């Protein structure tokens with residue numbers, strides 16, 4: 001496989017994303033009837049979660065993302081993963097993408113862990129023999145014991161993350177998107193996750209790492225992006241960005 005050594009792995013230009021604000025059912029029903037009788041079609045109120053985000057991630061670069069709760073970090077990652085599409089602007093990713101998103105953003109909850117792993121292989125277009133070889137490796141790394149043949153909905157958060165991480169690392173990603181997962185799970189597994197992410201970094205993969213842990217953001221990232229209320233507040237040297245972010249948070 002040849003990989004270009006220059007250029008961006010991720011390029012985001014002027015991305016906007018809003019969500020419908022869901023009205024309470026009562027208000028919604030009453031208002032709908034009123035609107036119906038009046039022959040009116042009121043636009044639903046919308047909440048702009050990302051407001052003109054620009055960023056790029058170079059090949060081999062790790063970008064840390066910090067910001068208050070609700071600032072749009074997970075939404076940004078879901079856009080990068082292709083789970084959401086932007087209302088405006090463009091997103092380009094170049095290379096195989098693997099994701100480590102929060103609970104519920106990946107697996108079929110009624111299928112077993114093993115079945116989910118096999119489905120991933122089918123989605124990747126692997127042959128039957130490759131699927132079995134890969135599934136064996138994933139299952140071994142996840143180390144879930146008998147739970148690998150139980151429905152995913154019976155998993156604890158830690159177990160879910162083990163499976164998610166195991167699937168992600170076996171995709172051999174060129175772009176790895178990580179949302180707040182390194183704080184979940186037992187110390188041994190977290191250490192293994194760290195080792196594998198370091199390995200991807202050494203192999204030249206790009207990583208986007210969303211984390212509450214500003215220490216980790218500093219330690220892991222080449223640059224840090226501070227997202228505030230859906231806008232890029234600053235992006236650059238990890239120490240400097242984290243310092244200004246922490247000062248802003250402490251200042252209320």
Ligand SMILES: Nc1ncnc2c1ncn2[C@@H]1O[C@H](COP(=O)(O)OP(=O)(O)O)[C@@H](O)[C@H]1O
Nearest residue numbers: 019020049067068069070071072073074075076
């Ligand atoms: N699918 C959705 N529908 C409606 N609102 C959403 C949805 N996803 C996220 N939001 C809202 O977008 C805002 C940003 O959420 P999120 O991206 O999860 O922030 P963060 O990860 O930084 O805490 C929040 O106010 C959240 O309620």
Ligand SMILES: [Mg+2]
Nearest residue numbers: 073074075180
């Ligand atoms: Mg989040």
